[in-house]
Amino acid sequence: MLRHRPPTPAQRACVDALAPAFDRVAARARAADREGLLSPETWSDLVASGYLRLFHPASLGGAGADGLTLALAMERLASACASAFWTASISTILCGKLLAELCGPRHRARWLPPILAGARIGCFAATERGAGCDPGSYEARARRTVDGWRLSGVKTKISNATTADVAVVLARRDDPERPGLCYAVVDLHKPGVSRRELAKIGLRAMSWGTLEFDDVALDEGDVIVDASVDRTLEVVEWGQLMQAVSALGLAEAALDRARAHALERRAFGRPLAHMQIVHARLADMQVELDAARLLTREAARRRAEGQSVREEVMMAKVYATEMAVRTADRALRILGGAGFCTDSDVERLYRDSLANVPAGLPTDRLRELLGCAALSIDPWSYPPFDWLTPAGLRID
């Protein structure tokens, strides 16, 4: 069924109301990137805009916006400042949704209100040094004690690692009766938690680093729910949507800068805007952005309505995140040397766009999951390593 649902005037108006605050965030984006820090003013603007509340129902203190409004708002903020977008979205969407939907009333009551108010920041800690998209190799462990649990292990490449107050941690439960993965809610100010920043190419104003748990004592209720692969994928759907929308915002910003440069910059007695090869680049940027936007917005709308959209979300994440890198690269080509300067917005947008590709399951792994589903192949079991047979070399 060919159906197109553009945003309604009400949805646009809702997002337009955020624009003044986001414009102020955008004005500080370059400085934030240079200094590797979001300013308190930027965080205040984000909080005042109401962005943090959009993603949760009114019953939990949120604004209960619909899926398309959420996508529009996310895109607008990502376009303004990707670091601010990631910091806020990891906290309120990824960690916030986990707390709201999976971690029970006690943790929800304790952590969600301050996260939505911007007084606390949350994160989701899954990946480890030797374990990314393969959940079978996670090693962080929650060990049962007489009165609760002890958490040990190292989580790395975690967004908001050094700024967060609370983490939902994916850990292996050391319990012979109930083995498997679980979620643990950890107050990151507890003794035994140490953290450090990792250097990175982009998203420099967002904290990203390592969380080390050294026998951290947790209450009985802090290790709260089974983390099946299916459930984890459900959770990371929001993360993947977040990355797809982040890519849309970055691509939109790159296209804006390229368009402005094409109109301003003159060569051979004419603006670049009069050159057909520049037309081709701009057109390709717009067309691919449009396609990514249509798929991502539809996935966001349907996801927020509670529909099953795993395939669409994975597709959106694959296409949008890679599209944003291509778009930023095309913008760099239009800007020429100006785009290579470190005080250029496009240079920052290019670096920032790279983060979306590996985050929340790398796009190549998502391709494998999507393709295996289409071909009825189990994407979780791999045959023993053999580089000759698949290529036919053993027989040839």
Place this chain on the structure above:
Amino acid sequence: MKEPRDSSLAAIQTRARAIATTIVARDRDGVTDPAPLRELAALGLLAAPAPGEAAALCEAMIELGAGSGDAGLALAWAAHTLGCALPIARLADPRLRARLLPRLEAGALVGAWAHRDAVGSVTRARRGVGGYVLEGRKAWVVNGPIADVLLVTAITDDDRDELSAFVVERGAPGLCCGPRLAVAGARTCGIAELRLEGVHASEDSMIGAPGDGRALVLPLVHRWQRGCQLAPWLGLLQAAVADVTRRARAPGERARPRAASQSTPARVADMRLQLALCERMLARGAWQLDHHEADAERDLVAARLFVGDAIEALAREAQRLCAPGSCAPGDPLERLARDAPFADLLGHDRDTLRSILAGALLGLG
């Protein structure tokens, strides 16, 4: 488009399957057979689409493309319905419309769109007794060998670059259709060069007024071509990807299915992803045709560009993934790979479309 589309999807599938039974022979023999095109009349697909019918029309044509596997028919349909019946329905003199449109819609007459001038030729219409006299050559006229009614564009005033559109009927003195062109793809439709050697066109045969060719006819035809023309091609791609998926699962060389190679699922995923994106771009284009909101022209060009690129890329990838079997004559993927370059035959080429789109982005006017 006289019938509601949803209720006729089953009928389209049945008709498409019947058309598919002769596709290999028609493609191999390269004979222009108007029968499949005429059969579309019973489905209401030869009728000029009315405002509000674009989405339903696209859905119907996707179904037809998927079931028939006939890219030539997709071109023939676009030339007949969008290039000829549509401007006659919307813009022609009422008497001309009343005389031709019912028979075009019933499939009794075959229409064609003759806009592209042959290399080195400019088609002109000069004032003559009781109308105009047309001189020139039109290239790559889809349905040319079988057309009864041709919509021909011609310059009526060189100084003002005034382009007008005329309806020219088969048998008009001076109208010569060259032999069917030998082409590598789209071999199930007839493509020919058209020569206009002093063809008389009455005042009534002009669509609108002098200059309306550029002002009204081209924008109308281009809009619908950009929004709907590639819908059957999306169906062709859907069928190809389904075919690739089936073949990838089947035992291949040394009893090992292609799907066992790790690259195959990834490539299949990319193909399915492209299909999903094409669907959404077409859906937005059709929505714009039905509602004509802000940025409609830009969105339509974007749809045409995106789907056009996808046709070329997916046809090639489908053939590569299933090679060498997919290189055999008569194989549907081999046929699609040959047909794909012809998707651009009607309307602007993609480089021009990119400039049109960029012009809108840059406010070049």
